[in-house]
Amino acid sequence: MDTNVITPAVQLDGLTISFPSPDGSAKTVVDNLDLTIPRGQFVSLVGRSGCGKTTLLNALAGLVDATECKTEVLGTTPFDARSRMGFMMARDALFPWRTARKNVEYGLELRGVPKAERRTQAARWLAAVQMSEASQLWTWQLSQGMRQRVALARTWALDPDILLMDEPFAALDAQTRVEVQREFLELWQSQVGRTVIFVTHDLGEAICLSDRVLLLGAGRVIDDVSIDIERPRELETLTAEPRYIEIFNRLRGQLDH
């Protein structure tokens, strides 16, 4: 049997992460967290600032070390899973000295993919985010939305099995945000089996995009909601649906609590 099918995308048993405080004591950011995320699931992490969602994401990327716990990503350590990981942040982190196309090629270049293959992949993914015309432009010539699309193309070009996204659309204006969200969902749906861990401040965004929303507070999971709204979803009209409003109010109530 293929082990990929049975190992979950993420498996955490009692994940605890502490950082030293200025006064010398340890501040626990993630507290004894158990979590299983099956493959192919789109999971959003929501919660107030400082609830540990970004720290959790960083732990999955192997950027912070767990104080205690076994962290498994794609059945292995976060470090070993990196070759199958995509990572995206609120700031696009594009390199200004590379054109849009060369930015998309960056990860492939690090992996030693030959030039011709890199070009093909970059062209393909720039087209997928409707940025073909911008491939030769420098980053200062791109709008914020275009920059984030290029960052999306860069992430997808690596063909990741798991995408770790830290508020990737937070810097976009409302209209652009919906467009980029839609494009992202289309890409995700067109490729079965990719897991997305999506950190956001925005409850609405979390409900609209995800299969499951985890509400974090003080380093623990306060609520774990399955979003049983049919796909494909119409992002513009979804917010008026009763089920959306129900889930929104449920999560909102606990956040304000």
Add this chain to the structure above:
Amino acid sequence: MTETITASSPSGATSPRSARRARSEPKPARQRRSGTRLTIGVRLAQVALLLVLLGAWQLVASQGWIEPVLAKTPGEAWAYFTAAVQSGEISSNLRATMTAVVIAWILASAVGVAVGLSLGLLPTLERIMSPFLDAANAMPRLALAPLLIVIFGITMTAKVALAFTLVFFIVCSSARAGVKSVDDEWLRLSTVLNASKTQVFWHILLPVATPGIFAGLRLGLIYSLLGVVGSELISSRDGLGQLVSIYSAQFRMEAVYAILILLAIVAVVLNQVMNFAERYLLRWQPPARR
């Protein structure tokens, strides 16, 4: 806490395509024309200023407002210059000066970039070295010229060494500052992409430091000229600085003026060469920052 919780917004009117068009379109023709007109205006003003300066020089020299020994006209300076070009005096000495300038600049830049990047990337090394580098940089470098001449003799090496001490610190500090301007998000991304240290250096740290390094290289080239000419003034077998020294002693001020102007022109040309190189290599920067 409510400010952080917002619902997804409904769709808007602007399509990504129209936004893209607006961004990638070239500048409107009117704007471009006015830019060209401005450049022509600036050039005309520069020529006018040059003529005014030459006129003032001529006036001051011919009216006897200053010491007769200093009062040499532009015409006299030009006469010396053409004669010296024909005799080969200018070309041989210009070559001697410029050879030293270029050698000192290349050596000091290579070492300065290497040391500057190392200091920028290794905070502990930087903490150890900083007071020493600051002290060395504060030393009046021309005062080193006699010492260097004693060490290396009246040779080109002495000139190169003096210029090196000037250029090294400029390039070193600009490379150090440049590499420190790296964005943490780039490093975070590269870590997740499993980039090796070598890859991070070539793909991120070096490009990040390039604008800073370039500013240092440009300034360094002029300082290399200053260092070499300074060394030649004090003692040398050849070079434009040596010519200035000789003609000053002979009170041949028209020759001194001509050589000083030649040095100024050389500095302008060097600066322009760096401008062109910079514009090409930093073409990824928005025009306002170039």
